[in-house]
Amino acid sequence: MIPREMIKKIRRIQIRTSHKVDELLAGNWHSAFKGRGIEFEEVRPYQIGDDVRTIDWNVTARSDQPYVKLFREERELSVQLLVDLSGSQNLGTTSQTKRELVAELGALLAMSAIKNNDKVGLTLFTDGIEIAIPARKGSRHVLRLIRELLYCQPIGTGTNVKHALEHLNRVCKRRTVVFLISDFQDSQYESALKVARRKHDIIPVVIYDQREQRMPNVGLVRLQDEETGEVVTLDTASRKNRQQYAELYRKHSEARDNLFRRLRLTPIHLETGCDIVEPLHRYFHQRESRI
Known part of the structure; x- marks a missing residue:
């Protein structure tokens, strides 16, 4: 329940x-994701008005009468x-x-x-x-x-x-x-x-x-990694520490986005x-x- x-x-x-x-x-979804395209469905006898480009020549040769291929959109x-x-x-x-x-x-x-x-x-x-x-x-x-x-x-x-x-x-x-x-x-x-x-x-x-x-200037803080459990103490009043923190994130993000581009x-x-x-x-x- x-x-x-x-x-x-x-x-x-x-x-x-x-x-x-x-x-x-x-x-937008419908326009952006088109489905898998056009797929073959079946053959049927040729009818007046059918596009001659859809004639299935293999089936036509075996049956002695023209057949055409039918397709459907796989949405x-x-x-x-x-x-x-x-x-x-x-x-x-x-x-x-x-x-x-x-x-x-x-x-x-x-x-x-x-x-x-x-x-x-x-x-x-x-x-x-x-x-x-x-x-x-x-x-x-x-x-x-x-x-x-x-x-x-x-x-x-x-x-x-x-x-x-x-x-x-x-x-x-x-x-x-x-x-x-x-x-x-x-x-x-x-x-x-x-x-x-x-x-x-x-x-x-x-x-x-x-x-x-970016890390704000809030003095000494204890940070815990939610994935590993590791705890560190960081002095956010230090401009150098804040810059290093931002630089680490920038490098990681840049490497990730470069991978996506490749x-x-x-x-x-x-x-x-x-x-x-x-x-x-x-x-x-x-x-x-x-x-």
């Missing part, structure tokens, strides 16, 4: 994101949300944590997919695979995904993007639209990302908080406490113009 308060919270995020889907995303997509739930997602120094932002984003993407009659699945990962839900359709399925995004209690605390991508490559046989949602506090995942990039349509979504970019992946950057619809709207519009 799902607790009443949990049901209320799931319904609230469903209603809030449903409004955003109706207002901004549904049309249905399979969408996978590959979501990082590592300890660093608990950070939040504005109106929401990264974990709360991820839940809202996941709900928004899942409902956009379902509204366009696409299937959507969910894989939650840390340094291992926490939950893997196959892609399906339907509003009840979306509610299950939202529940897991909000209330899953992960066993692991670290981040292993490589392992998550290898799992994706094993279980997703069809070409899939994959939203890889993470703060990417990890390394050594380039080879797995290359393989996934060849098989699937990968869209990296980088989640971050402003305090990861693989011709276009990331979406989302900050806690900020609007997520406009960056998605902008990304879908840019993607549509490239197709």
Whole structure:
């Protein structure tokens, strides 16, 4: 039995994101993600007016009368949300944590997919695979995904993007639209990302908080790494310390984004406490113009 308060919270995020889907995303989604193209369906006897370029010459030769090929548009997509739930997602120094932002984003993407009659699945990962839900359709399925995004209690605390991508490559046989949602506090995942990039349509979504970019001057503070448990004391009154802190983040971000550029992946950057619809709207519009 799902607790009443949990049901209320799931319904609230469903209603809030449903409004955003109706207002901004549904049309963009349909235009940005075209499906797998045109697929062969069957042959039938030639009729006056048929395009002679569709004649199936092999069947025609065997039957002594002309046959044409019929095709259909394969619109249905399979969408996978590959979501990082590592300890660093608990950070939040504005109106929401990264974990709360991820839940809202996941709900928004899942409902956009379902509204366009696409299937959507969910894989939650840390340094291992926490939950893997196959892609399906339907509003009840979306509610299950939202529940897991909000209330899953992960066993692991670290981040292993490589392992998550290898799992994706094993279980997703069809070409899939994959939203890889993470703060990417990890390394050594380039080879797995290359393989996934060849098989699937990968869209990296980088989640971050402003305090990861710069440390304010608040004197001596104790900081704990949510993924390793390590505790350090930092004197934020020192300009040198603040500059080193910012430089470490800059170098990590630059290396990550350079990797995406090498693989011709276009990331979406989302900050806690900020609007997520406009960056998605902008990304879908840019993607549509490239197709």
